[in-house]
Amino acid sequence: MSGAVWVDPVSDAALVGAVTAGFRGEFGDAPEGMWAAPGRVNLIGEHVDYADGLSLPVALPHRTVVAVRRRGDGVLRCASSLGGPAWHGRVEEIGPGNPSGWASYLAGVVWAMGRAGLLGNDFGGADVFVESSVPVGAGLSSSAALECALALALAELSGLPTDDAGRAALAACCVRAENEIALAPTGGMDQAVALRARAGHTLLVDSADGSATPVPLDLAGEGLALLVIDTRAPHRLVDGQYAQRRKSVEDAAARLSVASLREAADAGTDLRGLTDPTLARRARHVVSEIERVRETLSLMASGRYRELGPVLTASHVSLRDDFEVSCAELDCVVEAALAAGAYGARMTGGGFGGSAIALVEAAEIDAVASAVLAAARSRGLTEPRFLPAPASSPARRVLG
CATH class of the missing domain: 3.30.230.10 (Ribosomal Protein S5; domain 2)
Known part of the structure; x- marks a missing residue:
C-alpha cells in the first residue's frame, strides 16, 4: 500500500x-x-x-x-x-x-x-x-x-x-x-x-x-516515534458539544461538593454519589485520565516507553465510551494502528474529529501509516494525512 x-x-x-x-x-x-x-x-x-x-x-x-x-x-x-x-x-x-x-x-x-x-x-x-x-x-x-x-x-x-x-x-x-x-x-x-x-x-x-x-521525552533514543494521524474529519469546538462536556464536568464536581474533579481524583472521592449516569461517565473519564497521566510519568521516568502503549489505548477507550468525544474516523485509525503493531493509540485534542496519535517503532512508522490509510479507504472514509511529531520548541521570534 x-x-x-x-x-x-x-x-x-x-x-x-x-x-x-x-x-x-x-x-x-x-x-x-x-x-x-x-x-x-x-x-x-x-x-x-x-x-x-x-x-x-x-x-x-x-x-x-x-x-x-x-x-x-x-x-x-x-x-x-x-x-x-x-x-x-x-x-x-x-x-x-x-x-x-x-x-x-x-x-x-x-x-x-x-x-x-x-x-x-x-x-x-x-x-x-x-x-x-x-x-x-x-x-x-x-x-x-x-x-x-x-x-x-x-x-x-x-x-x-x-x-x-x-x-x-x-x-x-x-x-x-x-x-x-x-x-x-x-x-x-x-x-x-x-x-x-x-x-x-x-x-x-x-x-x-x-x-x-x-x-x-526521548522516544528516538528508544527507537520509537509518535505518529500523528490527521483523520481530516471536520473538527469544531464551537458547535456546542465541547461546551456540553465542560458543563457536565463542572456539574459533576458541584454534585460531589468539590471545587473540581481534580480534587475528587486526588481525594479518591467515591463517584457512586453521582446518580446521573451521564455525569458519572464524564467524571469517571476525568478521574481515570488524571491517574493515567501519573502512570505515564512513572513509566517515562523509568524509561519504560513501550509500556506507555496500553495506557494510551485505555485513554482512547475512556474518551470513546465515557466521554463520548470520538467518532468513526478516529476509532478507525486507532484500531488500524493497533492492528498494524502500534504499542498504543488514542485520539488527541478536543475530539469530534481531528487527529489521533500512535506510539510505534520508528522503523515501522511508514508501514503503520500505510495500514491506517488502507483501513480508511476500505471503510470509505476520508483519507487521513500523517505528521511527524518530534518534541519541539516554544514560540519565538524568527528572523527574516
Missing part, C-alpha cells in the same frame, strides 16, 4: 519569506518583525485541563508565523493567505463575538492583553499577516498557535518580560481571548505548551496551579 500523504513542517526561512511577501502585498510595507508559535499534540491528559487536571502536551515542529507592524490610529488589521476574508476594525470595538471567524483569535489577544494592562494606554493598533504549516481543523491547536505568536509579538514590541513568568501571563491572556472573544470554551493546555514548551520534552501542565514542568 502506498500513497500516504505526509504533512512535513515548513522551514522558518520558507515561512518567513511567505509571510513577508504577504504582509507587503496586503499592507504595502515591511513588518517590524515575525514571530512563530507551534501547534501541539497531547500525549495524554485529555479533557482534564478545565477540571484542574494534569496533561502532557508536546509542541509540534509545525508552526504558525505572524508578521506584525504597530500602528498609531487604534486600528487592527488582520489578513492571511490561508483562507477567510481579511478583517479591519478598531481596537476599542473588539468584544465577545466581534469579530467572528479566524480573526477573533487575533483580536481577542489584543483585547485580553489590554484588559490585563499589558498593552499601555498608548497602544495604537497593529497590522498582522499570518502564514502557517499547522493543519487547520486537525485538532492540533492551530488557534492557540495563532494566539500565542501574536501575544509574544506584542509583548516583545511593548518591552514586556518574556521569561517563563511572562509567558505564563501571556498564555492566560490567550485563553481569555479564546474563551471570551472567539467564544470557544477550551482549557489552557494548548496555550501553555505553545509558549512554554522545551525541545525534546513533553510539558507537564498542572491546571490546578498553572505550573508547566518540562519532562524529558
Whole structure:
C-alpha cells in the first residue's frame, strides 16, 4: 500500500519569506518583525485541563508565523493567505463575538492583553499577516498557535518580560481571548505548551496551579516515534458539544461538593454519589485520565516507553465510551494502528474529529501509516494525512 500523504513542517526561512511577501502585498510595507508559535499534540491528559487536571502536551515542529507592524490610529488589521476574508476594525470595538471567524483569535489577544494592562494606554493598533504549516481543523491547536505568536509579538514590541513568568501571563491572556472573544470554551493546555514548551520534552501542565514542568521525552533514543494521524474529519469546538462536556464536568464536581474533579481524583472521592449516569461517565473519564497521566510519568521516568502503549489505548477507550468525544474516523485509525503493531493509540485534542496519535517503532512508522490509510479507504472514509511529531520548541521570534 502506498500513497500516504505526509504533512512535513515548513522551514522558518520558507515561512518567513511567505509571510513577508504577504504582509507587503496586503499592507504595502515591511513588518517590524515575525514571530512563530507551534501547534501541539497531547500525549495524554485529555479533557482534564478545565477540571484542574494534569496533561502532557508536546509542541509540534509545525508552526504558525505572524508578521506584525504597530500602528498609531487604534486600528487592527488582520489578513492571511490561508483562507477567510481579511478583517479591519478598531481596537476599542473588539468584544465577545466581534469579530467572528479566524480573526477573533487575533483580536481577542489584543483585547485580553489590554484588559490585563499589558498593552499601555498608548497602544495604537497593529497590522498582522499570518502564514502557517499547522493543519487547520486537525485538532492540533492551530488557534492557540495563532494566539500565542501574536501575544509574544506584542509583548516583545511593548518591552514586556518574556521569561517563563511572562509567558505564563501571556498564555492566560490567550485563553481569555479564546474563551471570551472567539467564544470557544477550551482549557489552557494548548496555550501553555505553545509558549512554554522545551525541545525534546513533553510539558507537564498542572491546571490546578498553572505550573508547566518540562519532562524529558526521548522516544528516538528508544527507537520509537509518535505518529500523528490527521483523520481530516471536520473538527469544531464551537458547535456546542465541547461546551456540553465542560458543563457536565463542572456539574459533576458541584454534585460531589468539590471545587473540581481534580480534587475528587486526588481525594479518591467515591463517584457512586453521582446518580446521573451521564455525569458519572464524564467524571469517571476525568478521574481515570488524571491517574493515567501519573502512570505515564512513572513509566517515562523509568524509561519504560513501550509500556506507555496500553495506557494510551485505555485513554482512547475512556474518551470513546465515557466521554463520548470520538467518532468513526478516529476509532478507525486507532484500531488500524493497533492492528498494524502500534504499542498504543488514542485520539488527541478536543475530539469530534481531528487527529489521533500512535506510539510505534520508528522503523515501522511508514508501514503503520500505510495500514491506517488502507483501513480508511476500505471503510470509505476520508483519507487521513500523517505528521511527524518530534518534541519541539516554544514560540519565538524568527528572523527574516
